[in-house]
Amino acid sequence: xxxxxLPAVLFLAVFFFLPLARILTLTLTLNLSVLTAENLQRxxxxxxxxxxQAFLSTILTFLLGLxxxxxxxxxxxxxxxxxxxxxxxxxxxxxxVVAAGFNALLGPRGLFxxxxxxxxxxxxxxxxxxxxxxxxxxxxxxxxIVGNALTHLDPRLEQAARTLGADSxxxxxxxxxxxxxxxxxxxxxxxxxxxFTSFGVILxxxxxxxxxxxxxxxxxxxxxxxxxxxxxxxxxQLLCTLAxxxxxxxxxxxxxxxxxxxxxSSRLPKTIRERILVFGMFFLLFMFFVLPLVSLPIRSLTRLxxxxxxxxxxQYGLTTDYYTELFINRRGSVFYVPPIEAARNSLGYAxxxxxxxxxxxxxxxSALVHPNRLTKLLDPLIMLPLGAxxxxxxxxxxxxxxEPLTSAHWILxxxxxxxxxxxxxxxxxxxIRTLQPALAxxxxxxxxxxxxxxxxxxxxxxxxxxPILSRAVLAASxxxxxxxxxxxxxxxxxARPDYPTLPVAIARFLSQPGGLNYGQAMAMSTILxxxxxxxxxxxxxxxxxxxxxx
Amino acid sequence: xxxxxxxxxxCLLLASCAPQATAPSPIExxxxxxxxxxxxxxxxxxxxxxxxxxxxxxxxxSESVLAAFEQxxxxxxxxxxxxxxxxxxxxxxxxxxxxxxxxxYGVDNTFLSRALDAGIFExxxxxxxxxxxxxxxxxxxxxxxxxxxxxxxxxxxxxxxAKNELAVPQTLGDLILPEYNGMLVVENPATSSxxxxxxxxxxxxxxxxxxxxxWRSLRANGLVVVNDWNTxxxxxxxxxxxxxxxxxxxxxxxxxxxxxxxxxxxxxQSPTASIVGPDTCFRQIEFVGILAGTRQxxxxxxxxxxxxxxxxxxxxxxxxxxxxVDPLAILPDSFYQFNEYPTEPAALAPDVIAANRERWIxxxxxxxxx
Numbered sequence: 001x002x003x004x005x006l007p008a009v010l011f012l013a014v015f016f017f018l019p020l021a022r023i024l025t026l027t028l029t030l031n032l033s034v035l036t037a038e039n040l041q042r043x044x045x046x047x048x049x050x051x052x053q054a055f056l057s058t059i060l061t062f063l064l065g066l067x068x069x070x071x072x073x074x075x076x077x078x079x080x081x082x083x084x085x086x087x088x089x090x091x092x093x094x095x096x097v098v099a100a101g102f103n104a105l106l107g108p109r110g111l112f113x114x115x116x117x118x119x120x121x122x123x124x125x126x127x128x129x130x131x132x133x134x135x136x137x138x139x140x141x142x143x144x145i146v147g148n149a150l151t152h153l154d155p156r157l158e159q160a161a162r163t164l165g166a167d168s169x170x171x172x173x174x175x176x177x178x179x180x181x182x183x184x185x186x187x188x189x190x191x192x193x194x195x196f197t198s199f200g201v202i203l204x205x206x207x208x209x210x211x212x213x214x215x216x217x218x219x220x221x222x223x224x225x226x227x228x229x230x231x232x233x234x235x236x237q238l239l240c241t242l243a244x245x246x247x248x249x250x251x252x253x254x255x256x257x258x259x260x261x262x263x264x265s266s267r268l269p270k271t272i273r274e275r276i277l278v279f280g281m282f283f284l285l286f287m288f289f290v291l292p293l294v295s296l297p298i299r300s301l302t303r304l305x306x307x308x309x310x311x312x313x314x315q316y317g318l319t320t321d322y323y324t325e326l327f328i329n330r331r332g333s334v335f336y337v338p339p340i341e342a343a344r345n346s347l348g349y350a351x352x353x354x355x356x357x358x359x360x361x362x363x364x365x366s367a368l369v370h371p372n373r374l375t376k377l378l379d380p381l382i383m384l385p386l387g388a389x390x391x392x393x394x395x396x397x398x399x400x401x402x403e404p405l406t407s408a409h410w411i412l413x414x415x416x417x418x419x420x421x422x423x424x425x426x427x428x429x430x431x432i433r434t435l436q437p438a439l440a441x442x443x444x445x446x447x448x449x450x451x452x453x454x455x456x457x458x459x460x461x462x463x464x465x466x467p468i469l470s471r472a473v474l475a476a477s478x479x480x481x482x483x484x485x486x487x488x489x490x491x492x493x494x495a496r497p498d499y500p501t502l503p504v505a506i507a508r509f510l511s512q513p514g515g516l517n518y519g520q521a522m523a524m525s526t527i528l529x530x531x532x533x534x535x536x537x538x539x540x541x542x543x544x545x546x547x548x549x550x
Numbered sequence: 551x552x553x554x555x556x557x558x559x560x561c562l563l564l565a566s567c568a569p570q571a572t573a574p575s576p577i578e579x580x581x582x583x584x585x586x587x588x589x590x591x592x593x594x595x596x597x598x599x600x601x602x603x604x605x606x607x608x609x610x611x612s613e614s615v616l617a618a619f620e621q622x623x624x625x626x627x628x629x630x631x632x633x634x635x636x637x638x639x640x641x642x643x644x645x646x647x648x649x650x651x652x653x654x655y656g657v658d659n660t661f662l663s664r665a666l667d668a669g670i671f672e673x674x675x676x677x678x679x680x681x682x683x684x685x686x687x688x689x690x691x692x693x694x695x696x697x698x699x700x701x702x703x704x705x706x707x708x709x710x711x712a713k714n715e716l717a718v719p720q721t722l723g724d725l726i727l728p729e730y731n732g733m734l735v736v737e738n739p740a741t742s743s744x745x746x747x748x749x750x751x752x753x754x755x756x757x758x759x760x761x762x763x764x765w766r767s768l769r770a771n772g773l774v775v776v777n778d779w780n781t782x783x784x785x786x787x788x789x790x791x792x793x794x795x796x797x798x799x800x801x802x803x804x805x806x807x808x809x810x811x812x813x814x815x816x817x818x819q820s821p822t823a824s825i826v827g828p829d830t831c832f833r834q835i836e837f838v839g840i841l842a843g844t845r846q847x848x849x850x851x852x853x854x855x856x857x858x859x860x861x862x863x864x865x866x867x868x869x870x871x872x873x874x875v876d877p878l879a880i881l882p883d884s885f886y887q888f889n890e891y892p893t894e895p896a897a898l899a900p901d902v903i904a905a906n907r908e909r910w911i912x913x914x915x916x917x918x919x920x
Contacts, residue, residue, distance in 0.1 A: 026644075096780060099781065099785070100784070100785075103785050124776075124781070125774075125776065203741065203778070204777065204780075204781055207775070207776055207777060208738040208740070208741070208775045208915075208919050209919055218741075219741055221636075221640065222636035222637050222640060223636050223741060223746075224907065224908050224911065225639070225640065225661075226908065227640075303815065321814060322814075329613075331612065331868060331869060332613050332614060333611065333612060333613065333869060334610070334611050334612070334613050334629070335609075335610050335611075335629075335631075394637075395640060395641070398640075398641045398644045398650070399645060402645045402648050402650050403648045411650070413650065414602075414628075414630060414650065507607070508607070510780050510784065511607070511608055511779075511780070512808055512812065512871060513783060513790060513801065513808040513809050513812065513822075514791075514808050514809050514810075514811065514812020514813060515790075515791040515809075515812065515813050515814035515815075516814050517808075517812045518784060518790070518791035519791065519814055
């Protein structure tokens, strides 16, 4: 059992720890003069802000995420699966696109200032923008991990408490919350780490006044070419991540409670209070997630007509030009990519990432459920990829995988294989942390009972394990899928071979001036959104045998 | 759009056939010609020679131009897009013991000294260098070979200034006048290449420590700073498709033509123009070099010659919106019609930039952001 963790550990060792160790030792041994008082003081102030915004963001994300998780786990309502899928879409959108969406809504000429011209306020370059964007990105983590656990909570425990005279507040505090401790902690850690290593949001929405460790690493490495300083900051970031995940591992292993799981217990809202809650949450989520997302497709179909350089009143008109233009290689460029091909490349990488991260994550998660000395030691390391600077890791790849592995000219670094490998590094912690609580919740005695009644090991797995796991597997797949589609982390910093993805195509359009470029970027972003949405809906709709029978 | 391109192509043809034009006609351009006047011989008879070219993400080239090069030389080119200029250079430096590519394109004059000091390039005396003016040839040892240049200038919203009968600023010093309060958005030099270029222009113009006084006054005059060109141009600039609130943005001298070429409705004139007074712009020069340790030296030389040939030089403007270093290369009509170019751009020597880059950025950050 315990050796099941080895493939994942081996994978991380080769594709994560090795390149990281090589780049850190190379750059830190180059020059230790970076350890000046001034630099350390600077690093400290950056670290302080990194903590501050991550802490605030995580609390706010839970304020929205927890009620949403309850909404999705406990109640049925129209448009539920679509709304659920929509909350996951931001997770993969490139920051440039999210920034554009928020701007279309809250920017100087956005919808809000159009509707309420008297209440003008500044949105970009504020802490509010950073916090809002973090909530927007990460609420889905809480919804998926906590909601998934809540769905399978045995309602009889709560009913028993009620029968014994506890009111609903008591039930929630004394029964439900303690049972949810493991998934809550898992979600909290993931959200915190994501905010802690935030890069694009800080850079694009926060503006130059704000700097996190990850942003500072990028500036030091890529713009000042000061690799030793970048390595020092990466090391600080890694150590912090290690500390969080070690803390998490300690707490979570003590709070796992196996319970007899139940199939989904959601129902239609009954009382007036429930209806108000459901409607209120629905409205809130709709406003928060759908409006910024919808502003992109709308903008991709709208032409803002300027009066030929003599801009007077801006006139709005509908157009499909931006989409038709996507299919034309107007400038005959070698780097032109048709939208279908970009979507195909993106989907191909995403599928490979899902397959690889599940194949590695499933055995690892099941090994971690029964902790022994080996797994206890390895457990915190699993989370490290989320805390590693993508910039540093990308550079580590350069020095580690640039030599031919075989005698031929084949170099891993410049082969398309490197992309799903790099995506899996980031997806793996999600997959493991999503599967682990679900696996732990399977009571051993159910398995024994089934086996005693004569079920074969496969039949035990099929009738006991799988019904409980299926939702967690779907959630894990969704994470891996969106992580890959969004081009997280190191992959963007590799030397990319010739298979451009949707985010790459979007970035290309936005790198040159002109209304057509902007419109095409919006159109391409809309396609990326649609592809993700369809992908998530498909994953969630997959009714694998056994799911509904339990 | 299509009409415009056809028209441009037609004008190009006309211009090149006119008697005063010194460049060869487009038909002749298809064939790469060595200085001696002989047609290029393919490198080998059998399989095409593989050549890997590392570039920054903004690199672009026409399919037809590349195909002609590949065919006549029997070379198969693979491009490795490697991030922004700093990222691409970092990768080349870190992998110099086992180079990922044979050629690196995209190092600019702000990074040039770092590239040369790291010893990533092999010298190559390209015969085509004779056509390149001395002002671009910054590396005397001919390791880094200039290919194109672009001027980072302030673009302004023409309609806004016309409508409000406001005079357009002519010098850097004008920008701190109260009538331009809150109108300028610049990029952070710590995170953006045009942002750094503009900072360098102010340092070249005001000197030290005068440039910091200028930036403090700019800050007092409602300066807006964002982290990247995307945000500055598309979110903050009022004449772009994002329609923000600032009427002046740090961008490129070629942006006005791009606004017309990539307009969503056909435009007779550009909605933007550049401020091109003395010292208001900074000239970025981009270089190509053969990476030390390449096993394809011959093919790499062919590629460098090709980048300096007219067929590539004339492809550069519409693909990358920068200008060719070869003065004989003919620009597309739109580049004459809608762009203005600085006659006296600000300049600083690459070694001076390399020596002071970090300190200048830090001082700027303390003066403007803290």
